[in-house]
Amino acid sequence: MRIGMKAAAAVMALATGMGAGAALAKDITVALVPKVAVPFFDDCNTGGAEAAKQMGVNYQWVVPANTQGATQVKIIEDLMARHVDGIGISVNEPKSVEGIIKQATAAGIKVVTFDSDSANSSRSMYIGTINKQAGVTMGNTMAKALGGKGEVAIVTGQLGASNLNERIDGVKEALAQYPDIKLVATEGTEDDLARAVSVTEALLRGNPNLSGIFGISQVGGPAVAKVLAQQEFSDMKGKIKVFAFDDLPDTIKGVKEGFIDGIMVQRPITMGKLAVEHLVAQIKGEETDPQNVDTGVTVVTADNLDSYTK
């Protein structure tokens, strides 16, 4: 039994040794695991597949059937059994994958997180939007559009969502440098379009001097655009500056029709591409001290609506 264990350890050492030395691209296999099947991740897949093709490595895209933490754990187990060399994952539940990521990295598999992090796991790096930074970009863009003065309001989604609260922190940090910009209200909408519309209506009626609205979650853009399209608020179009998050069809339509001045768009294609590139570099031993990467946001306006890249 003892000898068997030793033999197994030797084989494992040999295997990992070979893994580290696998310089030939065609022997390398990397897998990306999204949270769930939504268009955002289709873009990640596009970026990942392209990068893998360019680098000549094998590439797998493994979509979980649901958002439970256990499902992603099972997928990583399967990928370990199939001896992939690198795994990039957008984490559904940061805590639940910590254990399995530890096992994977101990077995010599390179692991990075993209889009959604598990900060306390043993993954080598995180690649994605740093939400606070995105909020700072949004706040500065608004301040510039307002010429540094005016009353503004925030329309957010669920009050407890950490990514949204990080964006709000960023917005506030940016606005702190503009003493003539006053944040008069912050309203939650539970990410419900109907609620967001009635909250925005009341916001506009209760604050007639309002000159800017931040749509922090993805319902913000469509909701504000729909409200401003109504007869009652027709004189506010153009006068009130609106910045929103995420390029949903209705938000893009709002930009085209002049109700929304700009959208902060995340870069899922870049996330997928960088995940594969960094994994391959780590597998080849070319990257030894990986640092987190903020993929940032593109500010999409009427000018670059047809040409922006993700």
Added chain:
Amino acid sequence: MRVLQQLLQLRQMREFNVLIALVLMGVLISLFTPYFLTVSNLMGVSRAFSLTAIMSIGMVMVIITGGIDLSVGSAMGLAGLITALCFDAGFSQYVAVAAGLGVGLAFGLTNGLLITAIGLPPFIATLGTLSIGRGMMYMITHGVPLTPDTPESFSVLGQGYVGPVPVPVVILLVLTLVFTIVMTRTRFGRHVYATGGNENAASLSGVKVQRVKLAVYVLSSTISALAGVIAFSRYLSAEPASGFGSELEVIAAAAIGGASLAGGIGSVLGAVIGAALIGEIANGVVLLNINTYAQQAITGGVILIAVSLDVLRNRMGGRG
């Protein structure tokens, strides 16, 4: 003299107390902001609460039979989504609206049969369909809103006006009138009250209790589906989470309006005014720039105070 008598009669009505709460709340909000008592705000508020109010009409009938319908939000959301899917597939608006209402019918029949034929408690049966409906919405949308092209004439339902009054509010008024008559002037209405008051006694005196129950669940789901079609017409976007959680507000509206969750007591008008009170408070907390984190707690507190005053007033008036 006659007018005075009628006014006194009005005072006897349970709805009258909720109406007083509604008016007092309006006065209170107006004291602090000049933007509440404007035609555009009042019409906006009415349109905002009209969907909850429409759904509460169906809910109050279910509650009067002693039941509960937790699936109204799912029926609403799924109906809007199916309507959107029909537009997406190129069907005419009539087919799309009919399909949406059909979803409601299917929901109602499922709920009704689970409750009457199998004998599941209404809470469990409608909790199950609530969950199935939500799941189907996620399966269909994959979490992304569906925004098909729709003809101009369809958007009238949710976005149009009759004079200064938004169309959804007109629909609400019509439904309120129709179902008030149904509940107070028809045999079906009396049977609904009898079923909830004392099911055995009702059954013994010839009321077809099971059939009455089936009917109220079908009505509740179909009315909710109508609200879903109107919501889709208003926003022209079928949201993956549309209607989620709305059951609580709808049930609250019926209860604030005087319906007893034990059955037998309640009225359509009361439920509608209850929905108006909730909508008025939701509008007020934003107009007054009350901290968003405190809004929910304040809304709950105000509702409890309003209903407690109603109950106390009734008790002092010698009625229960």
